[in-house]
Amino acid sequence: MNKPRSLYIHIPFCEKICDYCDFTKLQYFRKFAIPYLETLKKELESYDIGELKTIYVGGGTPTALEDDLFEKLLEIIKPYTKGAIEYTFEANPESLSESKIKLLSRYGVNRISLGVQSTDNKVLKAINREHDYEDVKTAIKLLKQYGVDNINVDLILGLPHSSKSLLLKDLDNLTSLGIKHISCYALTIHPHTVLYNQGYKELEDDQMRELYDVVHNYLDKKGFVHYEVSNWAMPGYESHHNKTYWANEEYYGCGLGASGYIGDIRYKNTVNLEKYLLGEYIQEKETLTLKDKYTYEVMLKLRCEGLDLEYIKDTFNKDLSKEKKDEIKEMMEQGYLEYREEKLVATYEGKMILDQLILALL
Numbered sequence: 001m002n003k004p005r006s007l008y009i010h011i012p013f014c015e016k017i018c019d020y021c022d023f024t025k026l027q028y029f030r031k032f033a034i035p036y037l038e039t040l041k042k043e044l045e046s047y048d049i050g051e052l053k054t055i056y057v058g059g060g061t062p063t064a065l066e067d068d069l070f071e072k073l074l075e076i077i078k079p080y081t082k083g084a085i086e087y088t089f090e091a092n093p094e095s096l097s098e099s100k101i102k103l104l105s106r107y108g109v110n111r112i113s114l115g116v117q118s119t120d121n122k123v124l125k126a127i128n129r130e131h132d133y134e135d136v137k138t139a140i141k142l143l144k145q146y147g148v149d150n151i152n153v154d155l156i157l158g159l160p161h162s163s164k165s166l167l168l169k170d171l172d173n174l175t176s177l178g179i180k181h182i183s184c185y186a187l188t189i190h191p192h193t194v195l196y197n198q199g200y201k202e203l204e205d206d207q208m209r210e211l212y213d214v215v216h217n218y219l220d221k222k223g224f225v226h227y228e229v230s231n232w233a234m235p236g237y238e239s240h241h242n243k244t245y246w247a248n249e250e251y252y253g254c255g256l257g258a259s260g261y262i263g264d265i266r267y268k269n270t271v272n273l274e275k276y277l278l279g280e281y282i283q284e285k286e287t288l289t290l291k292d293k294y295t296y297e298v299m300l301k302l303r304c305e306g307l308d309l310e311y312i313k314d315t316f317n318k319d320l321s322k323e324k325k326d327e328i329k330e331m332m333e334q335g336y337l338e339y340r341e342e343k344l345v346a347t348y349e350g351k352m353i354l355d356q357l358i359l360a361l362l
Helices: 030-046 067-080 098-106 121-126 133-145 164-176 205-221 240-246 273-277 290-301 309-316 325-333 348-352 354-361
Strands: 006-011 054-059 086-091 111-117 150-157 181-186 225-228 231-233 252-254 259-262 265-269 282-287 337-340 343-346
Touching: 006 067, 006 240, 030 067, 030 252, 030 273, 054 067, 054 240, 067 098, 086 240, 098 133, 111 133, 133 150, 150 164, 150 205, 164 205, 181 205, 205 225, 205 231, 205 348, 225 240, 240 290, 252 265, 290 309, 290 354, 325 337, 325 354, 348 354
Parallel strands: 006 054, 006 252, 054 086, 086 111, 111 150, 150 181
Antiparallel strands: 181 231, 225 231, 252 259, 259 265, 265 282, 337 343
């Protein structure tokens, strides 16, 4: 059996909890971080991990760790890095110090995903972010100085005080810094977050669509490719790791709240730190039937590379070109789907109503 070629590691600690965040996260305390890293090492060793193609360390905020523990984390991961073509760390601008960048560079990290969210200081303050635009510029300058040029920045669309003109300013600011990859996510208001408690409402679908159009039209002119629903990259700078998920390929997931996919099993780790530290890593498992695998195939691949109808026919015994002939024809006529390199691919218009396309094909 072929082993997964990708590894996701979750570091749940944050220096401060942002007002919109619903990820698995904990306020950073050294006394929890030390046993957490020891347990993470054991969990990694519990899998018989072979040679990997990609490693992604997310959170939380991995850069929230103090320098000595940050280096300890890099040491724990080191045995798995041989042969990896892409090794990514998530970081926040304010905690990405020069000493941490030196460590990242020394341990072979070659991609950074920076939680920028906005370049407007008023917007950042409104969501309780610790950094400002100057911190973003400093972090990017230092990363490039130490040879890390493959940088993604995250933007959140629909934040308090934001507008189309501020979004254009964000895009101007970031592309002028030579950024090669931009991820844009619609603000989702989750229960128990500060923005939810403040009564802040998500934008209506058509308002959010207008913001996505601003991003798409701007980045398209700059030569970025919209290769996945929320992601734009200069050619050659697409995220290999995230494409693992969207290609419906297997991957290890380690750390609190991490998800993984090995063999016929999709699993999710516990979000309870006590249980995790006791070695009770996995909270739930889903054993996939052929029908489940087909659902994931359509759901994930339409987000990015598209559907190989011959592969689907051979693997799942489903001839979509016959079974869904009318639906496909109609969606192509409406400009939502197209054939590209013998795959059925969602256009930009299609990606904007992806759930409807997926339902039609399932």
